[in-house]
Amino acid sequence: MSTAYENMLGYTVADSSPDVRASFIRKTYAHLAVAILAFIGLEYVLLNSPIAEPLVATMLGGRWSWLIVLGMFMGVSALANWWAHSQTSQAMQYLGLGLYVVAQAIVFLPLLWIANRFFDGAIMNASIVTMGLFAGLTAIVFFTRKDFSFLGPILMIGGFVALGVIVASIAFGFSLGTVFAGIMVLFAAGAILYDTSNVLHHYQPTQHVAASLSLFASVALLFWYILQLFMSDRD
Numbered sequence: 513m514s515t516a517y518e519n520m521l522g523y524t525v526a527d528s529s530p531d532v533r534a535s536f537i538r539k540t541y542a543h544l545a546v547a548i549l550a551f552i553g554l555e556y557v558l559l560n561s562p563i564a565e566p567l568v569a570t571m572l573g574g575r576w577s578w579l580i581v582l583g584m585f586m587g588v589s590a591l592a593n594w595w596a597h598s599q600t601s602q603a604m605q606y607l608g609l610g611l612y613v614v615a616q617a618i619v620f621l622p623l624l625w626i627a628n629r630f631f632d633g634a635i636m637n638a639s640i641v642t643m644g645l646f647a648g649l650t651a652i653v654f655f656t657r658k659d660f661s662f663l664g665p666i667l668m669i670g671g672f673v674a675l676g677v678i679v680a681s682i683a684f685g686f687s688l689g690t691v692f693a694g695i696m697v698l699f700a701a702g703a704i705l706y707d708t709s710n711v712l713h714h715y716q717p718t719q720h721v722a723a724s725l726s727l728f729a730s731v732a733l734l735f736w737y738i739l740q741l742f743m744s745d746r747d
Contacts, residue, residue: 526713536717543724547613548731554617555624568622579682581619588615589729596722605721612725616732623739631743638739645738646731649701653708660709663702670699693740700734 525536558564571581588611595608627634653660674696681688707726715723 523716524713525711525715525717528717532717533712536715536720536723537711539720540711540715540723540727543609543721544727544731547609547724547728550610550613551617551620551728551732554614555620558617558621559625559628564621564625568625571622575682575685578622579679582678582682585615585619588612593722593725596725597719599718602721609721609725609728612728616728620732620736623736627739627743634739634742638735638742641742642731642735642738645701645734646704649704650708653705653712657712658709659713660705661714663706663709667699667703667706670702674699690741690744693737693744696737697734697741700730700737703730703733706730 525533528536558567570577572578592608592612592615595604595611598604598608624635627638652658677688677692680686704727707723707730710726711723
């Protein structure tokens, strides 16, 4: 970490010079692109490996199996975020981002395995729509320069409500359906607005890895539910 960056600890990107802001934005979105490419590569390897089908069967083997998987994912995600926000070690930041990408690749495996096997074209179509929506939402924030930090409490409450509904659906065996998936697409869109706004206004210049992790998490959430909508439409 350079001395110049060390001196800026405690200052947000919005308080920094235009050159520092531009550098931070470039680094954030470069790391996001690498994270997405790494995720795609991991999924390709997993889906084409002989362990894919038995691993999916294990993860979806019973009502509580998937709940355990989600619980472990939440724990790993919390650890990855903590590492990515480290102010003392850049290596720890990258370790957090890498751990989170791996965790997302594993938790996505059952959905992608089913989509790849039974819903031809759904993954590609969902990917195109996801990236189109992400680009549009990003453009809104960059062109308007609006601070969407007010969405934070709304997203927090909505996230807890959504998690409760998901846990209840697993525990009591009912389907969430397309309406819930549509609501979660809107939720993920709000998260992208919030995270992109933070990139412009609230992160510190040394937090590009943490910023890219937050954006990647929101893009992954958006893709998850858009893919479910495509699968339900083809079912």
